[in-house]
Amino acid sequence: MTAVAALPPKGRIRQAQEAVILRAAERVFARRGFSGATVADIAAEAALPKSTVHYYFGTKEALHRAVLDDILALWLEGTEAIRPEAEPHEALAAYVRHKMQLSAERPDASRVFANELLHGAPQIDDALRGGLRALVHEKAAVVDAWIAAGRMAPVDSTHLFFTVWAMTQTYADFAPQVAAVLGCHTPLPAAEQRRASTHVERFVLRACGLSAPDSPPHDLQGPIR
Amino acid sequence: MTAVAALPPKGRIRQAQEAVILRAAERVFARRGFSGATVADIAAEAALPKSTVHYYFGTKEALHRAVLDDILALWLEGTEAIRPEAEPHEALAAYVRHKMQLSAERPDASRVFANELLHGAPQIDDALRGGLRALVHEKAAVVDAWIAAGRMAPVDSTHLFFTVWAMTQTYADFAPQVAAVLGCHTPLPAAEQRRASTHVERFVLRACGLSAPDSPPHDLQGPIR
DNA sequence: GTCTATATCTGGATAGAC
DNA sequence: GTCTATCCAGATATAGAC
Numbered sequence: 468m469t470a471v472a473a474l475p476p477k478g479r480i481r482q483a484q485e486a487v488i489l490r491a492a493e494r495v496f497a498r499r500g501f502s503g504a505t506v507a508d509i510a511a512e513a514a515l516p517k518s519t520v521h522y523y524f525g526t527k528e529a530l531h532r533a534v535l536d537d538i539l540a541l542w543l544e545g546t547e548a549i550r551p552e553a554e555p556h557e558a559l560a561a562y563v564r565h566k567m568q569l570s571a572e573r574p575d576a577s578r579v580f581a582n583e584l585l586h587g588a589p590q591i592d593d594a595l596r597g598g599l600r601a602l603v604h605e606k607a608a609v610v611d612a613w614i615a616a617g618r619m620a621p622v623d624s625t626h627l628f629f630t631v632w633a634m635t636q637t638y639a640d641f642a643p644q645v646a647a648v649l650g651c652h653t654p655l656p657a658a659e660q661r662r663a664s665t666h667v668e669r670f671v672l673r674a675c676g677l678s679a680p681d682s683p684p685h686d687l688q689g690p691i692r
Numbered sequence: 693m694t695a696v697a698a699l700p701p702k703g704r705i706r707q708a709q710e711a712v713i714l715r716a717a718e719r720v721f722a723r724r725g726f727s728g729a730t731v732a733d734i735a736a737e738a739a740l741p742k743s744t745v746h747y748y749f750g751t752k753e754a755l756h757r758a759v760l761d762d763i764l765a766l767w768l769e770g771t772e773a774i775r776p777e778a779e780p781h782e783a784l785a786a787y788v789r790h791k792m793q794l795s796a797e798r799p800d801a802s803r804v805f806a807n808e809l810l811h812g813a814p815q816i817d818d819a820l821r822g823g824l825r826a827l828v829h830e831k832a833a834v835v836d837a838w839i840a841a842g843r844m845a846p847v848d849s850t851h852l853f854f855t856v857w858a859m860t861q862t863y864a865d866f867a868p869q870v871a872a873v874l875g876c877h878t879p880l881p882a883a884e885q886r887r888a889s890t891h892v893e894r895f896v897l898r899a900c901g902l903s904a905p906d907s908p909p910h911d912l913q914g915p916i917r
Numbered sequence: 918g919t920c921t922a923t924a925t926c927t928g929g930a931t932a933g934a935c
Numbered sequence: 936g937t938c939t940a941t942c943c944a945g946a947t948a949t950a951g952a953c
Contacts, residue, residue, distance in 0.1 A: 480918085500811060503727030505946060516920050521948065578810055581866070585803055585810065586725060588868035595872035603873045620898065626891040629870055633862035634855050641806070643813035645854055647820035648828045666851040673845065674899035705936080730928060741938050746930060924949080931942080 485523055488513050492534050497575035500582050501531055532590050535583060538576045539594055541569070549606045555619045556677040563671050566635035567664040574639035574654065581640040603628050620676025627675075634667050710748055713738050717759050722800035725807050726756055757815050760808060763801045764819055766794070774831045780844045781902040788896050791860035792889040799864035799879065806865040828853050845901025852900070859892050 491513035495504045506527050510517040524530040548561040570577055583591055603625060610624035638645060638655065645663075646653040655663070672678045702710075716738035720729045731752050735742040749755035770790040773783040795802055808816055828850060835849035863870060863880065870888075871878040880888070897903050 498811065500725050500727055500807070502725055503811070507946075518920060522919075527947070581806075581810055582725070584866040584869050585806055586723065586728070588872070592868060592872060595869055596875070599869075600873050600875065622895060623887065623891040625873065626888060627895075628873075629862055629888075630859050630892065630895055632869075633858040633866075637854055637858035641809040641858075643817060644809050644820055644824070644857075647813070647817060648825050648850065648853075650821070650825065662848065663851060663854075666848040667855065670847060670852075670855060670899045673901070674895045676898070732928070743938060747937075752929070921952080927946080
């Protein structure tokens with residue numbers, strides 16, 4: 468109808484099928500990596516014939532790229548709390564909680580992203596040097612302003628982001644290591660997940676000089692088991 | 693000669709060849725992952741014919757396992773500083789510096805290990821639940837004793853290790869992300885590497901209530917809430 | 918639009934000459 | 936011990952029936 472649409476408007480069926488395939492692909496790429504995943508695996512996970520996957524996405528690489536694009540959008544969310552007028556303690560706590568929640572609820576997304584970075588980011592390096600870089604610079608400036616105003620301890624604002632990402636995503640990406648040390652299974656039981664989240668939040672806040680004065684609840688401490 | 697040797701003693705040549713192959717394999721597995729790496733790649737990297745690799749290690753999986761075993765040994769090092777009589781500030785600072793140095797000097801080892809964890813640790817789960825778990829329990833007990841003695845702030849001692857590993861290894865495993873945000877290349881220039889190391893060390897020490905008397909320009913025990 | 922059947926290629930592994 | 940030549944399983948991608 469409209470002359471504006473450069474691409475053919477996607478039908479309802481197509482959209483639904485693509486969504487099913489993308490979710491299946493995320494799970495399979497997370498488990499096996501890009502090279503280890505096969506189109507047959509993905510088709511089986513989506514309960515579709517192999518050729519249907521090729522019909523909708525063409526190649527395995529194009530499908531992988533589509534999965535990554537979705538994940539990157541997810542990654543750029545969650546920084547809204549970090550704005551000049553906000554309270555540093557509240558803003559950083561909210562950001563850490565958001566990241567821990569993402570790590571717990573979308574571990575496969577985190578793993579696909581991690582795998583891409585681990586192998587040199589061949590497909591999303593451009594996006595990282597574009598959107599991600601700009602976002603971090605903007606938010607780092609906010610943190611720097613807080614520091615200059617004496618509202619939090621001096622930390623390297625850019626590396627603060629690397630640090631928070633690393634601490635939160637480790638529970639998704641390297642879950643087998645965490646589970647092995649804790650002697651439990653993966654995914655982590657809800658109680659362990661809460662303990663992790665509490666730890667990371669308090670750790671970051673204290674490192675930023677934003678911790679509440681005292682009173683650690685004793686039940687959250689102590690050796691495991 | 694000796695009846696003690698259960699396995700045939702490795703000849704000089706064999707040992708040298710195996711070492712060459714192991715180093716080449718570490719580089720290739722780091723770049724391409726287990727599934728993405730081919731024996732032909734590894735052989736080319738080692739400047740040997742493909743069959744020689746098979747001759748020494750049998751299968752690609754066995755070679756991968758050998759690489760992982762070497763790396764795991766490297767991973768278990770570096771905790772000697774953490775012992776009851778030590779000064780918490782010194783011990784933790786030394787451990788963080790050791791890990792940052794490892795991340796900078798052996799990034800490929802870190803990446804091979806990360807890739808294995810990312811895909812469920814199929815080959816080293818047993819080792820993690822054995823040696824690694826025992827080591828962390830032992831060292832976490834030391835940290836707990838420091839906390840009980842009021843020598844550092846209360847942190848979850850087990851998760852402290854997850855946190856330190858995550859923060860330090862992120863500079864090896866996810867280098868493309870760091871480089872993209874900083875607008876530089878990978879590996880990171882030496883100056884950026886030092887900046888990262890300084891950040892992580894200060895971050896951890898402050899989170900553990902061990903920050904040096906170095907010029908916090910304001911009250912770190914913020915009154916917030 | 919969807920699926921069966923198949924062409925084509927890649928890569929792990931080995932046989933056997935040297 | 937070392938390397939060339941080769942085998943064969945498994946994977947991507949497509950042709951063509953429905």
